[in-house]
Amino acid sequence: MDNKIATVALVQSKEDKAEDITDEQIKQLVQETVELAGGLGFIKDGQTVVVKPNIISTRAITGQAASMRMALPYADAYKDKSKLIPKEVNGITADYRVAQELTAMVREVNPTGKIYIMESSGDGATSKNLELMGYIKENFPNVDEIISLDDTGNAYRNVDAPDVVGVDPPANQEYKKLAKWMKNKYYFDKKYYESDVVISLCCLKNHMNAGFTGGIKNIGIGVMPQQIYRSFKNGSVVRGLTISHEFNDISHFIHDYYSLKPADFVLLDGLQGLAYGPAAQGAPSYAAAKMNMRVMMASKDVVANDTIAALIVGVDPHKVPYIKSLAKDGVGVTNLRKIVVKGNVRVDQIKKPFPFAKGVLSKVFRIPAGVAYDNYNPPKAKVKFINIADGKLNAKLEVGEEVIKVEIYNEQSGLVGVVSKDFSEISVDFEGNKGVLIVYDNLLNAQKIEF
Template sequence: MSGGARPIVAIIKEESRPDASRIRGMVREAVDLLGGVGRFVGPGSHVVIKTNIFAPYPPPVSVDRHTTAAVVELCRAAGARRVTVVEGVSVGTKMGRGETTERVMRELGVRRAVEQAGGDIVCLDDTPRVRVEVPGGVVHHQLDYPEIVLRADVLVDLCAMKTHVNTLITMGIKNFHGLLTDEEKYYGHRDDLDVKLVDILRVRQPDLVIVDGLLAMEGDGAGEYGVPVPMNLIMAGDNVVATDAVGASVMGFDPLDVPAVRIAAHARMGPADLGDIEVRGRAVEEVRRRFQPPFNWFRPVDRFVTGSFENVHVFIGGACPWCWLMTALIGRQLGLTAPRQWSVIVGSDPKVPSRLPSEPKHTIVLGDCACAATGPVKELRNSLLIRREGLIAPGCPTFRPTLARLEEYLVEIGAVTAEMLEMKRLFIKQKCFDYYRKVDPTWEPEPVAEPAAGSRRGGAEGEESP
């Protein structure tokens, strides 16, 4: 990126967990290092804050409610007439966890914190949308974009600092995925996801980016299977690509290893080279910690697909990266059902033996490509359909409906029980809650009715972001 002033990214860090008052101070100090909130927010403006609260779990899965409230207060103090926090939980949260955005906002205490700070909340599930052109779009040429975001005087990107199985990290760029409709979110989770994320930025880039790195996440993020990392830092930036590049470096990753950062920089939306970015406050080297990447980023994904589970036999050929990842996630689940032997058939041209090592009822044909394959795979698929055995799981990507149908099928054949699946879900949720209570003893989930078990379709394994 050449010409003009360099983007600025500010880093504020504490040595121990800050309380709510200090979090407000950290947010203010970070924005002051960019030139002050008045550089972004004028009197009488309507500020929209896109937060990251895609699932019913507290930090590090979600942005801290104290950080959200601090940003609202800062904008109100600058004279904003209205400050609106927007979010739409992920497709996986709706299908796999039976949750709604409103319910998650209430349970995590976000709604109360925002309203006490002088803001309001708009859930993007049913908000009015405008069909907009995507200038220079590659994957998306048009999008159904939230009208409230499009019309905002100021757009703030308030994101978490996490690893992500699909995108390596999720920060400012990935956070805007939550602006899309459920259909656009879901069907974009393919190997062109990162190009799609950059397309979303082509409609409107944020004016201000704030990264909640108080309690970050490493490992198999961005959901409940990630590992908390107390970083005790807040970042702010005036360019989302530059902010993500600095954030990636803070996490110990080369920014160019983050596909969305690399693609956005190539599109001249901002720099990925830290030499083209002015970092203020703490230096990157002072705060850097090498995060553990997701399992599929530090080893080839086939390590977790072929020959990984004694009772799972995978026949794969001509498959895209997403189907490789989904097969790894499904293999984990099937591996727990040993000694039952399973055959999983994946890809556009999979080769299968004349006799499978599994019974027909323990055979899965995964994804649109395998379902459309010819030759022996077609004969096998037709046989399974006629006999009403096995699991035929089309989809591109083959994601949440596949996980949903798989769980239903495992219950149907007696491999697991619905009660076991529900106990697992509640155990994971309670574990996340108990951990965050220790981090922030002032937090308690607000009482809301648990979603009915029938409203959930599919487990949370392999969760995507919004």
């Protein structure tokens, strides 16, 4: 797959504040982004489609003490009502209005098939979280069932339950710490595993354990049946003792689990965007964690989408092990020379560092140096020669070694060419006499050259 070109759609709202984006504008954003990514025509009528939102929690777990508590068993996830987040543009969960429009679009191409929303929360009871965040049947007339994966399985750690499927590991299994009772298998909800199409509906966030969370992690951790993967029989949903959440370990598990049932499409809700991810852990306040990004992303290549989204939040995707290893396996593209971003905004125009927790949390949940990058400088590039004649643009650039590609845009028709080598001998078909060269480095920092 790495030899193919992947398309990632990136669309930003014209509103100044995420909270000001209307219901109708959200519908339009979803429609435009999905269509730019190639649309949902790959779904056939009669198929079973799972939409998997990110509903990890219903609270902003700010401050060091509260954040540490999330890593431990607790009796009542809803005790502190002041921490409850709004169900719209909260940054922590996928906005139900995005899911509404997405499922309406799925129903359009799949009038007779089944559509399920499935989720397995990391904090609290999934059914309660879904309800609080607007994922109720009244809001989803196009959906056949909203399913809490807390309910999969008929008993704690019963891997032989009739609605549980045990799957052998991928050939290149990376996670080496499965408990003996797991019998070296990875367990899925049967309806989920036997579905025809999976759409990952994720959020734009960094992550205190994995560095980054997007379309892949939303599946690779977020669809595990709680009866199988929770750490304690007493009903706690904490998975940290069943699956290690240390940086490399969690990436290895995500690689294995996601490989066995990859998503077919990703829609990313970046209406708000959240630092101190996944639930504002360690943020000085909830307001400080919200990043007001006002974007939507989509792709048929989930690895490519995660690659671009990671760069937007200040994380180097090539240093996130599960993104790197899935691309190496051919599950998707992470080579930036092979990814084209389409939309009304460039990555370099919106990307910025999303802070991680400091203090005790940063020592307990340690992200290796370099995963969060600090270089936002444009690459070096100078035009030595440029000429347009007889429908051709010929140019010579002198560039720094950090440059990986140059995109050529026509004033009228948009993108007309991408060059990823021989920058001193650029030649593309070109109509008119005005355009733009965008020069990128391997973090998609960019220099714009008008001609």
